[in-house]
Amino acid sequence: MAVPWLHEMSWPEVEAYLQEKDIVLLPVGSTEQHARHAPLGTDTFIAARLAEEAGQQADVVCAPPLHFGWSPHHMVLPGTISIEAPILQGLVFQIVKSLAHHGFRRFVLVNGHRIANLPWLQLAAEQAQRELGVRVVIFDPAFMQKEIVPALGFGKVGHAEEIETSQLMHLRPELVRIDLAVDSEPHPQALYEPDPNFAGDTLCYVPSTLAQMERVARTTGGSTGQPSKADAALGQRLHAHLVKRLGQVISQL
Numbered sequence: 001m002a003v004p005w006l007h008e009m010s011w012p013e014v015e016a017y018l019q020e021k022d023i024v025l026l027p028v029g030s031t032e033q034h035a036r037h038a039p040l041g042t043d044t045f046i047a048a049r050l051a052e053e054a055g056q057q058a059d060v061v062c063a064p065p066l067h068f069g070w071s072p073h074h075m076v077l078p079g080t081i082s083i084e085a086p087i088l089q090g091l092v093f094q095i096v097k098s099l100a101h102h103g104f105r106r107f108v109l110v111n112g113h114r115i116a117n118l119p120w121l122q123l124a125a126e127q128a129q130r131e132l133g134v135r136v137v138i139f140d141p142a143f144m145q146k147e148i149v150p151a152l153g154f155g156k157v158g159h160a161e162e163i164e165t166s167q168l169m170h171l172r173p174e175l176v177r178i179d180l181a182v183d184s185e186p187h188p189q190a191l192y193e194p195d196p197n198f199a200g201d202t203l204c205y206v207p208s209t210l211a212q213m214e215r216v217a218r219t220t221g222g223s224t225g226q227p228s229k230a231d232a233a234l235g236q237r238l239h240a241h242l243v244k245r246l247g248q249v250i251s252q253l
């Protein structure tokens with residue numbers, strides 16, 4: 001299948017696909033500030049390309065990317081669009097419900113906005129499985145890159161840090177202004193670490209307060225981490241790892 005995007009197919013093509021398969025990928029991102037060096041669509045671009053490449057390799061269709069996520073903490077900088085989580089849960093449920101109506105039964109939610117999107121994606125997935133009798137899994141880079149991030153020399157998951165900046169430099173180099181990237185000093189908080197790969201004991205993730213984010217905006221322009229260490233070749237290796245993992249998820253579903 002040359003074109004995996006549902007919205008680039010005609011309905012007879014979708015009908016023919018459903019004769020063979022019942023699986024669909026749904027990329028979910030955000031429109032939120034990614035400091036001065038990366039675009040607001042970073043999370044969506046990453047999720048969409050992961051879905052597109054894995055979909056092409058596995059001959060699996062991709063639903064149109066959802067460009068909006070839960071980003072209340074990023075409202076301190078212009079351009080960010082934050083949708084309330086219950087609305088997002090309902091929106092993804094409605095997308096799954098529509099596609100299930102036509103015969104899709106297996107869904108992979110490909111998340112580009114990492115831990116901030118997960119609470120409502122999990123609720124939407126559970127609701128869909130319970131009410132519609134479909135199967136839904138969530139593919140999240142922050143959990144699916146654990147095995148490769150140390151080898152690439154990246155630090156912790158932050159925001160617009162070297163991890164996602166590297167991946168975007170590989171995917172959309174024309175959109176990254178790495179000369180504008182500003183690194184931040186780590187500000188450890190007692191018993192709290194937002195990186196899901198952190199080995200120690202930690203409280204769970206809660207989006208930062210606006211006061212905390214205003215401090216980040218003032219010091220780095222909106223990033224946390226070491227984005228100046230971003231590198232397109234490392235981003236290519238990270239991206240290839242994630243596409244391979246997504247392919248495994250598709251084949252096991």
Ligand SMILES: [Zn+2]
Nearest residue numbers: 042043160164
């Ligand atoms: Zn991001």
